[in-house]
Amino acid sequence: MGAGKDTGLKMLIKWIVYSNFHLSLGAAFVAYASLFILRLPFDPMVLFIPFAGTMFIYNLNRHTDSTEDLVNVPERKHFITESGRNLLIAGMVLYLIALFVSAWRNLPTFFIVLLPCIIAVFYSIFRLKKYYILKNLLVASAWGMTPLVAGFYFGTFNLAVLTLSILFALALFINTVIFDIKDTRGDYLYKISTLPTVIGAKSTRHVCMIVNLFSFMTLLLSIASGILPLKALVLVPFLAYIFAYIMLSAKRSGVNFYGLTIDGEFAFLAVMVFLASLVLGW
Numbered sequence: 001m002g003a004g005k006d007t008g009l010k011m012l013i014k015w016i017v018y019s020n021f022h023l024s025l026g027a028a029f030v031a032y033a034s035l036f037i038l039r040l041p042f043d044p045m046v047l048f049i050p051f052a053g054t055m056f057i058y059n060l061n062r063h064t065d066s067t068e069d070l071v072n073v074p075e076r077k078h079f080i081t082e083s084g085r086n087l088l089i090a091g092m093v094l095y096l097i098a099l100f101v102s103a104w105r106n107l108p109t110f111f112i113v114l115l116p117c118i119i120a121v122f123y124s125i126f127r128l129k130k131y132y133i134l135k136n137l138l139v140a141s142a143w144g145m146t147p148l149v150a151g152f153y154f155g156t157f158n159l160a161v162l163t164l165s166i167l168f169a170l171a172l173f174i175n176t177v178i179f180d181i182k183d184t185r186g187d188y189l190y191k192i193s194t195l196p197t198v199i200g201a202k203s204t205r206h207v208c209m210i211v212n213l214f215s216f217m218t219l220l221l222s223i224a225s226g227i228l229p230l231k232a233l234v235l236v237p238f239l240a241y242i243f244a245y246i247m248l249s250a251k252r253s254g255v256n257f258y259g260l261t262i263d264g265e266f267a268f269l270a271v272m273v274f275l276a277s278l279v280l281g282w
Helices: 002-018 021-037 044-064 066-072 074-105 107-125 134-144 146-153 159-182 184-189 195-199 201-224 230-248 255-262 265-280
Strands: none
Touching: 002 021, 021 044, 021 146, 021 159, 021 230, 021 265, 044 074, 044 107, 044 146, 074 107, 074 146, 107 134, 107 146, 134 146, 134 159, 146 159, 159 184, 159 195, 159 201, 159 230, 159 255, 184 195, 195 201, 201 230, 230 255, 230 265
């Protein structure tokens, strides 16, 4: 009985990770945090839009990355072979709904929601991911647009929105670079230049620590100068979480660490935001 339950739990975890459901929730959590920090009204559609876009874009990328996955993550390759088509169709339908909703809201929101898809096409189909660091910057910039979606949805664009966008983009830059450490073998084989393949895993972690320290200093200066409200202090434990997984990446590996711990950073952020909202009020 116990072994069966363990197997079932393991299968559930793999589905959550390989289907990109957890990443899509992560994008929704970024939107949730953005609404809280920017003091905007809560609207579930602002959470749905990045969820839908992430579900489509990442499942599209899983298809175009299937060759590398055969080396880096063979289990994911098998999962995509079995379930990838249905997930891609589901993601496409959700994304089309998100585009319709954003266009109905206003044109700036529509164009911001459309832009990550354009980035994904260049990243996945035109293989810009093969160029050194460019793939990390493309993914980071796409995730960094989530606060812009929240802002434009409510007709708001200011320095606070832009600053928050940069902070989340830097967080995803670190996320993707740490993931490159795991994928070094396949990247070597298919001649994809990444920070770990060029400067090594140890130096890559040092770069990530510097970027995270820059984010921390930017956050504090933005709060001190009044660009971001005091509510933005909720990002302090979030940045501490990122520092922790950078350090742990030297000793940990596997689906649970990368798929749940690292990609679970925004679930941790959502918990912090929820607790802060209880204390401070929305």
